[in-house]
Amino acid sequence: MDVILRNEIVERAKAGDKCIITGCLIVVPDVGQLSMPGSFGSRAEAQRERGPGRAHEGFEGITGLNALGARSMNYKLAFMACMVQDARLRVELPSAQFPLVDGLFLHVTGTTNPRGTDDDVDEDPETMANRFSTEEIEDLQRMIDDPQLYSKLVSSIAPSVHGHDEVKRGILLQLMGGVHKRTTEGINLRGDINVCVVGDPSTSKSQFL
Structure with missing residues (x-):
């Protein structure tokens, strides 16, 4: 193939x-x-x-x-x-070399748990970061330091479609997913969202999909 x-x-x-x-x-x-x-x-x-x-x-x-x-x-x-x-490029990166290793999920979600909860942790941030190469870690660090990161991500959704930034933001949030939460009663709250795109014919709805 x-x-x-x-x-x-x-x-x-x-x-x-x-x-x-x-x-x-x-x-x-x-x-x-x-x-x-x-x-x-x-x-x-x-x-x-x-x-x-x-x-x-x-x-x-x-x-x-x-x-x-x-x-x-x-x-x-x-x-x-x-x-x-x-597939063979796997390097072990100490957290002291890249502060991003410890602060990756803390910067994005406010917690060191990628799932946003205090339990059910499969891997800690340092173990997960060790799965990335040095070049990938540096790329992630540059993305986090970019003040226009959110705008660039929105623009990358259906770049052939001009405008409709609100629709693109909704699709971006759906692709990224949300933070799963649990109430004090032990009820799990879904973090992902659904997006319903409604519009007139020939308004690029299929392009977004």
């Missing part, structure tokens, strides 16, 4: 690396199957003339209707990655 990397994550992994990839499964047109019969040999010959190091068969694209012929379009699965992490 092909994995599609874009922007700053392109050079984070090389062939042969064992990686953990986060993203979504998509379908793309199978361009290599669209050419007319008999055209494969000419393309293979042209590929040999260009020499190694160029794009391999099936990724040059199709230009013009003559190259398509009367064929139905086929699709194949691909994986659109939004994060690539080396």
Whole structure:
């Protein structure tokens, strides 16, 4: 299966690396199957003339209707990655080196418990922070120190849609989730929210979803 990397994550992994990839499964047109019969040999010959190091068969694209012929379009699965992490890169970071290790959840939720309660703790903040690489810890520290972090996160929701900041804020809060609480009577209060987007036709509701 092909994995599609874009922007700053392109050079984070090389062939042969064992990686953990986060993203979504998509379908793309199978361009290599669209050419007319008999055209494969000419393309293979042209590929040999260009020499190694160029794009391999099936990724040059199709230009013009003559190259398509009367064929139905086929699709194949691909994986659109939004994060690539080396599975072997795990470093132990002492809390004295990065104050963020102890203050990560305290800064965000007001407690050192990532769940926002005083019990049912699976991992302490330092143990959880040790799962990140040095580069990831530094990226998190820069994000926390950025005064425009909230505005940037809101703008990253459906960037192709202009305006509708209130809708984007609601979707962002839903994606991030809330703090689960427990009353003095022992009743668990749900921290996550639901979002209902209502609007006229052609107002980018599907783009938000």
